[in-house]
Amino acid sequence: MSAQTNPLIDDGLIEFLLYDVLNAESLCELEGYEHHSRETFDLFLDSVRRLARHDLLPTYKPMDEELPEFRDGRIVTHPSLPHLWRKMVEVGVLTGTRPEAVGGQQIPMLVHMMATAYLMAANLSAYGYIGLTLGAAHLIEAFGSDEVKERFMAPMYEGEWTGTMALTEPHAGSSLADITTTAAPTEDGYYLIKGSKIFISGADHDVTENVVNLALARIEGAPSGTKGISLFAVPRLRPENGELVSNDVTVAGLIHKIGWRGLPSLALEFGDVGDCRGWLVGEPHQGLRYMFQMMNEARIMIGVNGAATASAAYHEARTYALERKQGRRLGDRGADQVPIVEHADVRRMLLRQKAIVEGSFALLGTAARYADVANRGPESERERAHLLLDLLTPIAKTFPAERGFEANALAIQVHGGYGYTSEYLPEAYMRDQKLNTLHEGTSGIQSMDLLGRKVVAKGGAPLRALAEEIALAVTEARAAGCDAELCDAVEQATDRVVSITMELGQRGMAGDTDGMLGHSWDYLDMMATLVVAWQWLRMAAAARTRFKDEPTQQARLHGTEAAAQYWIRTEVPRISVLAELCRTAEDSYLKAQPDWF
Amino acid sequence: MKILVSIKRVADPDNASKLKVSSDGTAVTSEGLEWKMNPFDDWSLEAALRLTENAAEKNARVGEVVLVSIGPNDEHTQRIIREGLAKGAERGILVEADDANLDSNVVSQILKAVVDKENPDLVVMGKQAADGDSNVAGTKLAARLGWPIINYAMKISTNDDGKTLEVKRELDTGVATVKVTGPAVITTSDRILQPESVKNGITPADHQYAKLEVGGRYASLKGIMQAKKKPIDQMSLGDLGIEAKVALKYTKFELPPARSGDTTFVESVEDLVDKLHNTAKVI
Numbered sequence: 001m002s003a004q005t006n007p008l009i010d011d012g013l014i015e016f017l018l019y020d021v022l023n024a025e026s027l028c029e030l031e032g033y034e035h036h037s038r039e040t041f042d043l044f045l046d047s048v049r050r051l052a053r054h055d056l057l058p059t060y061k062p063m064d065e066e067l068p069e070f071r072d073g074r075i076v077t078h079p080s081l082p083h084l085w086r087k088m089v090e091v092g093v094l095t096g097t098r099p100e101a102v103g104g105q106q107i108p109m110l111v112h113m114m115a116t117a118y119l120m121a122a123n124l125s126a127y128g129y130i131g132l133t134l135g136a137a138h139l140i141e142a143f144g145s146d147e148v149k150e151r152f153m154a155p156m157y158e159g160e161w162t163g164t165m166a167l168t169e170p171h172a173g174s175s176l177a178d179i180t181t182t183a184a185p186t187e188d189g190y191y192l193i194k195g196s197k198i199f200i201s202g203a204d205h206d207v208t209e210n211v212v213n214l215a216l217a218r219i220e221g222a223p224s225g226t227k228g229i230s231l232f233a234v235p236r237l238r239p240e241n242g243e244l245v246s247n248d249v250t251v252a253g254l255i256h257k258i259g260w261r262g263l264p265s266l267a268l269e270f271g272d273v274g275d276c277r278g279w280l281v282g283e284p285h286q287g288l289r290y291m292f293q294m295m296n297e298a299r300i301m302i303g304v305n306g307a308a309t310a311s312a313a314y315h316e317a318r319t320y321a322l323e324r325k326q327g328r329r330l331g332d333r334g335a336d337q338v339p340i341v342e343h344a345d346v347r348r349m350l351l352r353q354k355a356i357v358e359g360s361f362a363l364l365g366t367a368a369r370y371a372d373v374a375n376r377g378p379e380s381e382r383e384r385a386h387l388l389l390d391l392l393t394p395i396a397k398t399f400p401a402e403r404g405f406e407a408n409a410l411a412i413q414v415h416g417g418y419g420y421t422s423e424y425l426p427e428a429y430m431r432d433q434k435l436n437t438l439h440e441g442t443s444g445i446q447s448m449d450l451l452g453r454k455v456v457a458k459g460g461a462p463l464r465a466l467a468e469e470i471a472l473a474v475t476e477a478r479a480a481g482c483d484a485e486l487c488d489a490v491e492q493a494t495d496r497v498v499s500i501t502m503e504l505g506q507r508g509m510a511g512d513t514d515g516m517l518g519h520s521w522d523y524l525d526m527m528a529t530l531v532v533a534w535q536w537l538r539m540a541a542a543a544r545t546r547f548k549d550e551p552t553q554q555a556r557l558h559g560t561e562a563a564a565q566y567w568i569r570t571e572v573p574r575i576s577v578l579a580e581l582c583r584t585a586e587d588s589y590l591k592a593q594p595d596w597f
Numbered sequence: 598m599k600i601l602v603s604i605k606r607v608a609d610p611d612n613a614s615k616l617k618v619s620s621d622g623t624a625v626t627s628e629g630l631e632w633k634m635n636p637f638d639d640w641s642l643e644a645a646l647r648l649t650e651n652a653a654e655k656n657a658r659v660g661e662v663v664l665v666s667i668g669p670n671d672e673h674t675q676r677i678i679r680e681g682l683a684k685g686a687e688r689g690i691l692v693e694a695d696d697a698n699l700d701s702n703v704v705s706q707i708l709k710a711v712v713d714k715e716n717p718d719l720v721v722m723g724k725q726a727a728d729g730d731s732n733v734a735g736t737k738l739a740a741r742l743g744w745p746i747i748n749y750a751m752k753i754s755t756n757d758d759g760k761t762l763e764v765k766r767e768l769d770t771g772v773a774t775v776k777v778t779g780p781a782v783i784t785t786s787d788r789i790l791q792p793e794s795v796k797n798g799i800t801p802a803d804h805q806y807a808k809l810e811v812g813g814r815y816a817s818l819k820g821i822m823q824a825k826k827k828p829i830d831q832m833s834l835g836d837l838g839i840e841a842k843v844a845l846k847y848t849k850f851e852l853p854p855a856r857s858g859d860t861t862f863v864e865s866v867e868d869l870v871d872k873l874h875n876t877a878k879v880i
């Protein structure tokens with residue numbers, strides 16, 4: 001299948017999720033969204049979709065093959081990038097969700113997510129520049145002084161400069177508390193920054209003239225650990241007397257990556273010659289707290305990266321399975337070979353991909369909707385939405401990344417030996433996907449965040465809220481006439497998850513940390529399996545209600561029901577196994593010693 | 598400069614495989630189809646927008662583009678007008694009419710009535726519509742108006758606000774350059790999307806538009822929000838004093854024969870030539 005004809009994401013799915021499952025139109029009643037309507041949502045989706053298919057997708061393979069170069073201390077990126085960057089900025093994805101005061105149009109997060117997913121599916125690295133710039137500018141918008149906003153946020157939101165997140169250091173990746181980059185105050189309002197960063201994506205390129213690094217550093221004399229870290233805007237070039245001059249940020253190396261190859265990740269040196277200036281964002285020592293406040297948004301975006309990448313590969317596989325002829329149906333001695341989609345095992349692979357991809361989008365959309373309500377909903381609903389968003393975030397980040405990787409591998413499998421060649425796209429999507437389990441907190445870190453922090457927060461209120469939401473969905477699915485056995489299975493699994501969570505929480509309170517967290521990975525897997533089952537039940541119910549009597553939508557109805565059935569019958573039974581591992585604190589690897597490996 | 602641009606909603610040509618012919622064979626049914634702006638009109642809208650803006654000043658508008666769409670007064674027609682407004686046009690006109698009562702004869706009559714009301718300096722139209730592919734409405738309109746018609750424009754330049762224009766036309770045999778004094782009707786070819794195809798004497802002459810892959814510019818989110826405040830006038834044929842008299846009658850539609858998806862691999866160039874000559878009979 002040629003790249004140009006891959007739809008990337010099924011338009012009908014997005015329409016169904018937005019309007020039939022997640023009721024996006026009702027968001028127009030929320031404070032600040034009143035000026036929107038379904039028409040604006042649809043026109044925006046349409047523009048972004050076309051941009052993804054016509055401009056971003058054709059550059060995907062060239063960008064994967066023609067890598068950035070490190071030349072004379074600067075990074076040279078793919079020549080198509082400046083044009084793509086301009087177009088993405090012009091269409092409004094950079095500032096779409098931001099208020100008018102900073103040049104945005106305040107579109108709901110939910111709609112922005114579904115639109116930008118197409119750009120991610122088309123060319124993850126090209127969209128990466130937008131994602132990073134939005135993240136950096138938003139941090140300054142939320143916490144920076146007016147001066148810092150004017151100097152650094154404004155040019156980013158205008159698309160003149162791009163942004164980065166400069167957190168990681170060679171010895172401090174997951175453990176940001178250990179960063180050692182320093183910031184020395186001066187009398188002129190800025191700090192002198194010194195230190196090494198690694199893996200900083202987008203820190204140098206020739207897409208725009210300048211880059212603003214949002215860097216974590218320690219002010220001299222600050223307390224150790226997480227409480228002594230501050231956030232700084234450290235531009236590559238600094239504005240001085242109306243000109244941009246070097247700010248002593250040097251590229252120490254270009255990292256050779258297996259995916260996201262259009263977006264250079266760099267080793268950086270701040271202050272090689274002692275003249276790297278950084279401007280404090282917000283208050284001293286609050287850097288990590290600021291980062292954490294923006295974390296839901298950033299992590300959910302990684303989840304969308306995952307769902308989008310799995311979706312693009314799924315569509316490649318789907319088309320291939322319809323076209324590739326190989327073998328005959330069981331028992332058929334006929335002369336003609338049949339398209340491989342006729343084989344049960346190929347259908348299994350396709351349905352599994354569909355369940356993962358569409359389940360991920362539904363979960364992410366649900367999280368985005370909670371974010372919208374948490375920000376702009378009626379006062380009475382905000383707190384609950386916040387609890388649910390916090391709880392779902394580590395799952396919405398990890399499930400699409402981990403299971404998306406599995407879906408990506410299945411897309412290769414559907415292609416047989418051809419999938420293992422670079423003539424076809426699935427291998428590239430799989431390489432891209434892998435990053436999503438690593439950056440913005442590895443999956444392991446997410447699992448501890450979920451079990452160690454999120455589900456036990458506020459005396460278990462988030463989990464109770466989730467259980468109520470699932471119960472509501474089960475009731476609605478029953479009323480819509482969904483298969484009673486599926487409804488029962490989800491109901492029972494929820495009870496199991498709630499009871500094991502209480503048990504683990506009690507262990508934690510009694511000081512048995514290993515007993516509580518030793519199986520955090522299995523716990524995350526279990527929870528993700530449940531919330532995705534919840535999404536599939538909601539989709540099945542909405543599809544029945546909406547499409548039952550529509551002759552042109554029967555394939556969508558049956559496809560949705562089959563995927564819901566697949567997920568609940570084949571995955572939900574694992575929940576009791578996983579719960580049992582948590583309950584017994586099964587100790588094979590807990591007791592394993594380093595010299596056993 | 599004031600430009601009238603006609604836009605038609607057509608069944609999404611990318612979904613042509615979903616097209617069906619009615620059982621008596623006299624009509625194409627539109628059930629379950631998605632509607633979008635005729636892609637040819639999208640190109641002409643792009644040309645009109647370039648003629649009426651300063652691209653060097655963030656596409657600041659320096660002229661006026663009025664959109665007119667003829668069709669049922671439903672969400673699909675309204676949506677393509679809104680899309681055009683979101684891309685930059687200033688106003689829309691929706692002339693309500695039933696598809697069954699429309700052919701190029703009636704359409705050109707309606708457009709003439711709108712031109713008489715609006716007095717534009719130019720009418721820019723798609724060379725054809727992606728559904729009927731008839732390629733006559735522009736020429737008929739020009740004939741009714743007694744204006745010059747320039748079909749298949751691939752380059753348009755003006756220096757005096759559209760009073761005189763130099764237009765390059767794309768022909769099978771090459772490129773013809775014509776000079777015309779407005780008002781005139783112009784239809785465009787896809788080459789009009791090229792980075793330097795339109796010069797309006799205001800956008801600096803060396804300005805290069807971004808390369809467009811398949812259609813005109815995308816509506817931006819900002820443009821979409823601004824479009825909500827732009828007016829769409831609705832009128833009926835009666836308001837324009839027109840009685841719809843369809844002159845063209847469709848007698849039969851047939852779907853093209855299904856294409857066989859078989860792929861044949863060839864061993865050599867000779868083999869390929871042989872297959873093309875003897876099996877496919879195309880050379």
Ligand SMILES: Cc1cc2nc3c(=O)[nH]c(=O)nc-3n(C[C@H](O)[C@H](O)[C@H](O)COP(=O)(O)OP(=O)(O)OC[C@H]3O[C@@H](n4cnc5c(N)ncnc54)[C@H](O)[C@@H]3O)c2cc1C
Nearest residue numbers: 165166167168173174199200201265438439440442444445
């Ligand atoms: C392509 C790419 C782009 C990146 N872009 C950026 C960027 O733009 N800006 C930026 O700041 N960073 C960036 N990073 C860095 C990324 O965020 C880190 O790689 C990530 O945080 C993990 O840190 P690490 O690589 O040091 O791994 P480590 O922290 O060393 O982790 C190694 C393994 O140990 C596990 N582990 C570590 N600590 C614990 C613990 N406490 N409990 C349980 N398990 C643990 C991890 O889960 C992982 O499996 C990028 C990385 C890559 C690969």
